[in-house]
Amino acid sequence: MSDELAIRLLGAVKRYGPITAVDGLDLDVPVGTCVGLLGPNGAGKSTTMRLLTAQAIPDAGELEVLGFRLPQDSKAARAECGVAPQLDNLDVTLTVEQNLLVFAHLYRIDRHERREAIERALKMARLEHRRGDKVDKLSGGMRRRLLIARALVHRPRLVLLDEPTVGLDPQVRQELWALIDALRSEGTTILMSTHYIEEAQRLADTVLIMSHGRGVASGPPAELVREHAGREVLEVYGPPERLAEVQAEAAEAGLRTRRTGTSISILGVDGNGYPVEGDRRPANLEDVFVLLTGEEIE
């Protein structure tokens, strides 16, 4: 039912010349959940985000955001969405507070509530003490916090976060996770794209793994892992010749493997009995991710 879905995409297609960036994508985001779009660079995550704000017009497919049909009613949908893009587009010549003020206007916050909304966003970004500073004086983490707070200034029902922590220190990343988690617990619907596995695993209720513009698997992270990678993984280290050997043996035994740079991971060795020495570890989302989106870098 479409009124319980914040986002509904059915067979969305977006082509750029000879490149098909989004290739028949189906995506459901139920109200009140956090859905993670997980995929390698170039999988079509950012294009999907642009489709949702009608900054890209699909070549085919049905799109609905908060019950509004896109692209024709996109403006009404955008009024209730908050967007934090991957590339920082804050006004660097303006102060922190002025950036929020501009968006309080752009999102049509009532005159009487504007002040309060700006204060709330400042608090959320923990930038009250930097309100008068120009944005180009802020650190990378502060800028990203401001970028997200700017998207929340009007208390949107749906928030689109495109790679919210890309290029940030682990400490800053954790800080942002806390912010996103707080938002989630307030019941805001979130669609977040990321290529950080850990991020998806921690924050998303459901993950959609994308590859070449399509969804290749979806479900709660733990279920995806169980379904595609089993419970345990055997990680075998050794010289390249040995690894090739191990890989061939595993293939013979009907087990799937993936290279992890210095080692070979053998998936689905649940229980015992596999006769190779190695480190056993729980299967994780990264195993699923590499398995489904391929090992080769394009």
Place this chain on the structure above:
Amino acid sequence: MSASEQSPRLGRLERPALTGVLVREVVNFSSYWRSSTFSSTVEPTIYLLAFGFGFGSLVSRIGGYRYVEFVGTGTVATAVLFSSAFPAMFGTFVKYKFQRTYDAILAAPVDTEELVTAEALWIATRAGVYGCVPMLVAMAFGLDPSWGMLTVPLIAWLAGFGWACFGIMIAGFASSFENFNYVVSAVLTPLFLVAGTFFPLSQLPRWAQILGEVNPLHHCVQLVRDAVFGFDGWVDLLRVGALVLFALVLWRIAIHAMERKLID
């Protein structure tokens, strides 16, 4: 019940959307108004001094006016052009390409049509104010005040809107900053020179005079001059019509160009 039944579909050219974009410009302006006011005051003063006194010593009267009066009113159009077409071209390009400001704005409930319109309105308003500066400077050099001068900000605003849309259109079609060189050399400089600013068009060959009649800048020059020294009925009404047409056509093309650029 779906959401589209609850709240009406939002319309075109809504005031809150225009206001939002304008607020951004006004807030921004508060940080750079000094430099832009300085340059738009000093530039026409230099033109006036250079041409007014340089040429003025050779030609004392031109077309029935003292030369300083002729140039003082003519450079209003120059100030309008410099404070509209140029900032529109460069500002638009920077905002969509380098600062990605427009991406941020279009993710909010603002359409390209509203974005372009608000930007042009803002630039036109600035041009309306800065356009008057040369006239005020000329007054300091002896131009007599007249009631018609009160219409000069409106003329400057109208022409400024058209040139702002021109600049936005060029930025919309350009793929790099270098493209602007062609426009400045091949379009703006010739139009600037055959506008009747520094010398009357009647001195020029016939083809250049015809070119002048399709030059919006020329209509702006003539309108300002007539506003100061006395309107010329139907002729000036036609000139206003030409400027309105110029503004409307370029407004629509600018929107189209930016839509192509901003919406994939």
